[in-house]
Amino acid sequence: xxxxxxxxxxFNSYDETFDHFDKVWKALGSPKEMLLVKNVGESDLTLFxxxxxxxxxxxxEGFERCSLADxxxxxxxxxxxxxxxxxLRRLLTS
Numbered sequence: 001x002x003x004x005x006x007x008x009x010x011f012n013s014y015d016e017t018f019d020h021f022d023k024v025w026k027a028l029g030s031p032k033e034m035l036l037v038k039n040v041g042e043s044d045l046t047l048f049x050x051x052x053x054x055x056x057x058x059x060x061e062g063f064e065r066c067s068l069a070d071x072x073x074x075x076x077x078x079x080x081x082x083x084x085x086x087x088l089r090r091l092l093t094s
Contacts, residue, residue: 001053001054002033002050002051002052002053003050003051003053003054003056003057003065004048004049004050004051004065004066004067004068004070004071005048005049005051005057005060005063005064005065005066006046006047006048006049006063006064006066006070007046007047007060007062007063007064008044008045008046009044009045009046009047010044010045011044011045012045014038014045014047017047017060018036018078018079020059020060021036021049021060021078021079022079024056024059025079028052030081031052032081032083032084033050033051033052033084034049034050034051034052034079034080035049035050035077035079035080035081035084035085035088036048036049036078036079036080037049037071037075037076037077037078037080037085037088038075038076038078039072039074039075039076040072040074040075040076041074042072046072047063047078048066048070048071048075049063068091068092071088071092072092073092073093074092075088075089075092
């Protein structure tokens with residue numbers, strides 16, 4: 001079962017989180033169910049991630065569970081398969 005997580009970063013850097021997500025993503029074979037996106041056009045930065053299994057959430061400290069409905073309509077891709085990101089944007093804007 002996929003799980004959504006989010007974390008607000010404000011104006012803080014998310015480089016460590018990006019690098020950690022990328023390492024986990026690659027170690028798992030770049031699963032299509034896994035993606036990392038950010039909100040666009042808002043003053044505080046929030047990262048949202050979708051993980052292929054709820055057990056993986058413990059690998060990402062400081063993140064809290066959320067749902068697809070919590071994502072803003074305008075998100076930017078950080079790490080994802082392009083077709084999965086396109087499908088996500090379609091879901092958020094429909």
